[in-house]
Amino acid sequence: MLAYLRLALICWLIYLAVTANLEPSNLIVGLLIGLAIAAILKPVSQPLSLGRLPGALFNLARYTVWLGIDIIRNGVRVARIVLDPRLPIRPGIIAIPSGMKTELGVALSAHAITVTPGEQVVEIGDDGTMYTHCLDAVSSAAGAEEAQRKRRAMLESIFE
Amino acid sequence: MLENLGYLIATLAVLVGTFFSFVGIVGLVRLPDVYARMHATGKVSTFGVVLLTVAAVFVTPLAWSKALVLIALLILVGPVVSHAISSASYRLGLPMKQAVRDDLADKRVERTRVERTHVERTHVERTMEMEPRSEH
Numbered sequence: 001m002l003a004y005l006r007l008a009l010i011c012w013l014i015y016l017a018v019t020a021n022l023e024p025s026n027l028i029v030g031l032l033i034g035l036a037i038a039a040i041l042k043p044v045s046q047p048l049s050l051g052r053l054p055g056a057l058f059n060l061a062r063y064t065v066w067l068g069i070d071i072i073r074n075g076v077r078v079a080r081i082v083l084d085p086r087l088p089i090r091p092g093i094i095a096i097p098s099g100m101k102t103e104l105g106v107a108l109s110a111h112a113i114t115v116t117p118g119e120q121v122v123e124i125g126d127d128g129t130m131y132t133h134c135l136d137a138v139s140s141a142a143g144a145e146e147a148q149r150k151r152r153a154m155l156e157s158i159f160e
Numbered sequence: 161m162l163e164n165l166g167y168l169i170a171t172l173a174v175l176v177g178t179f180f181s182f183v184g185i186v187g188l189v190r191l192p193d194v195y196a197r198m199h200a201t202g203k204v205s206t207f208g209v210v211l212l213t214v215a216a217v218f219v220t221p222l223a224w225s226k227a228l229v230l231i232a233l234l235i236l237v238g239p240v241v242s243h244a245i246s247s248a249s250y251r252l253g254l255p256m257k258q259a260v261r262d263d264l265a266d267k268r269v270e271r272t273r274v275e276r277t278h279v280e281r282t283h284v285e286r287t288m289e290m291e292p293r294s295e296h
Contacts, residue, residue: 014229016225017225017226017228017229018225018226018229019226020223020225020226071206075180075203075206075207078183078187078199078200078203079179079180079183079203082183082186082187082190082191082200083183083186087190087191089191089192089196089258090258090260091192091193091195091196091256091257091258091259091260092256092259092260092261092262092263093256093259093261093262093263093264093265094261094263095263095264110239110243111236111239111240114202114239114240114242114243115202115206115235115238115239117199117202117203117206118199119199120195120198120199120202120239120242120243120246121243122195122243122246122247122250122264123247123250123264123267125267131263131264131267133195133196133198133246133256135196135199137259137260137261138260141261
C-alpha cells in the first residue's frame with residue numbers, strides 16, 4: 001500500500017512538472033493518472049526510512065554535481081581530440097570491475113560511465129565487469145579503477 | 161537588468177551548445193568506426209540539446225519544471241541508447257579500427273544467431289542474389 005502511494009505521488013509530481021499547471025482540475029487529473037500508473041505497475045514494497053531521506057537527497061545532489069563536472073571535463077577533452085588535425089585517438093575496450101553487488105548499482109555505474117563523453121560501456125559481464133570502449137584507452141585505463149572506486153562510494157552513500 | 165542577464169545566459173548556452181553539436185558532427189564524419197562515432201553523437205544529445213533547452217527556458221515561455229524533466233530524461237535515456245547500439249554492433253561483429261586493446265575479445269560474447277547479417281554480406285553476394293535463377 002505504501003509503495004503504491006509513493007509511486008503514485010512520484011508520478012503525480014512528474015505530471016505536474018511536465019504540465020506546469022497548478023489549477024485544481026489539473027491537480028485532480030494528475031492524481032488520477034498517477035494512481036492509474038501505480039495500479040498498472042504494481043510496485044514491490046521496500047523498507048523506507050524517512051530519516052535517511054535528507055541525507056540521501058544531499059548525496060544525490062553531490063553525485064549529480066560531480067557527474068556534471070566529469071561530463072564537462074571529458075566533453076572538452078573529446079572536443080580537443082576530434083578537432084585535432086592529427087586525430088590522436090587510441091581506441092580500445094578495457095575491462096573495469098564495477099564492484100557493485102546489486103544490479104541497480106551496476107546499471108548506475110554503467111550509466112555514469114556512458115554519459116561521460118569518450119567512454120561507453122559495450123558489454124556487462126555476469127560478474128558485473130563493465131567492458132568499456134574508450135576513445136583514448138591508454139589514459140582511460142590508467143584512471144578507470146580509481147574513478148570507479150569514487151563512483152561506487154558515492155552511489156552507495158545514496159542507496160545505503 | 162534581470163532580463164538582460166537571462167538573455168546573456170541564453171546566448172552563452174546557445175553558443176556553447178551549438179559548438180558542441182558542431183564538434184559532434186565533425187566527429188561523426190572523422191572518426192573511424194561505429195564505436196568511436198557513438199562517442200561523438202552522444203555529445204550532441206548531452207551538450208547540444210541540454211544547453212539549447214536551458215537557453216529556451218530563459219528566452220521562451222517554456223516552464224523551467226518542464227525543461228528540468230526533459231533534461232533529466234535526456235541524461236537518463238541517452239546513454240541507454242548509445243549502449244544498446246554499441247552492444248548490438250559488437251554482437252554483430254562489426255570490427256573496431258585502430259584498436260590498441262580489446263579486453264572483450266577473449267570473453268565469448270554471445271553473438272546473434274543469424275549466421276550472416278545484411279551488414280556482413282559483401283556487395284557481390286547481394287548483387288548475385290538479385291539475379292534470376294535459371295536452374296530449378
